[in-house]
Amino acid sequence: MGQQAPTYERFTKDPFEDFQPEDETKGAQEVIQWAYEQYEDIVYACSFGAEGIVLIDLISKAAPEARVVFLDTGLHFEETYQLIEKVKQRYPKLQITMKKPPITVEEQAEQYGSALWKRNPDQCCYIRKIKPLEEVISGSTAWLSGLRREQSPSRSKTNFVNKDERFKSIKVCPLIYWTWEDVWSYIRLNSLDYNELHDQNYPSVGCIPCTAQAADGDRSGRWKGLNKTECGLHTTNTASE
Ligand code: SF4
Incomplete structure (x- = not known):
């Protein structure tokens, strides 16, 4: 790229703006390589969905x-x-950590009432996902995400390198040009382990209370009936505490 890597404070544009990826990973491997060369403290927040498995495999090569x-x-x-556990065995050198929320499910029920996800899923996601991710990212200049442009209208303008207003960070998204078919071709070609629930009509898997079966490649099974489509990790809105 021949220029200084952007940080949140001095982000002007995606350094890959004019990049026309032609390799079989649609630019992902090159972007990942660049990201790890630029940001020593970069962290990947992985949900271990189908995209996550692909990204872990690509990251492990760089x-x-x-x-x-x-x-x-x-x-x-x-x-x-x-x-x-299977991923840990396959990539023993990766530093995989489990980041927990500040309060347990039981403590949340005591403080906010039971099944908060039914009454106020934004608040539940804020406590159990956004706050913990904030803590993780606050110690890093950049983070990686498996977002793809075709996933939803709100993700269609995602670039390889993004200024992340939500977490005051740089968000690197190597899979923006991948289709759902690309993801599964890669998984099959490389015999990667994946969540068994994908074979039971759960294309997108999150928390148990907020995940339902859906059509292939569709995120409509997430927060079904709750007028919610994102947990808030990829929006600039701040969920109320
Ligand atoms: Fe709570 Fe559902 Fe969000 Fe999980 S996905 S943190 S259960 S609202």
Whole structure:
């Protein structure tokens, strides 16, 4: 790129703005390589979905000892925890940590009433995902995310390198040009482990109370019936505490 890597304070534009990726990873491998050369403290916040598995494999080629953080809300499916164990075995050098919320599910029920996710999912996500991620990212110049442009209208303008107003950071998104088919071709071609729930019509897997079955490649199974489509990690809105 031949220029200083952007930080939140001095971000002007995506350094990959004019980049026309032609390799089989649609630019992902090159962007990842660049990101790890530029940001020593970069962290990958991985949800261990299909995109996450792909990104972990690509990251491990550029930075075998990369830091990977899973936001362990305490409400995930057993299949998700099983997958994380398999990933740890496959990539033993990766530094995978489980970031927990400041309060347990039981403490949350005592303080806010039971099943907060039904009454105020924004508040629940704020406590169990956004606050913990804030803590993780506050110690880093940049973070990685598996967002893809085709996932939703709100993600369609995502660039490789983004100024992240929500977390006052740089967000690097190597998979922006990947389609759902690309993700699964890569998983199959490389025989990667993936969440078994994907084979049971759960294309997108999050917390148990907020995940329902859906059509292939569709995020409509998340927060079904709750007038909510994002947990808030990828929006500039600040959920109320
Ligand atoms: Fe709470 Fe649901 Fe958000 Fe998980 S996805 S933190 S259960 S509202």
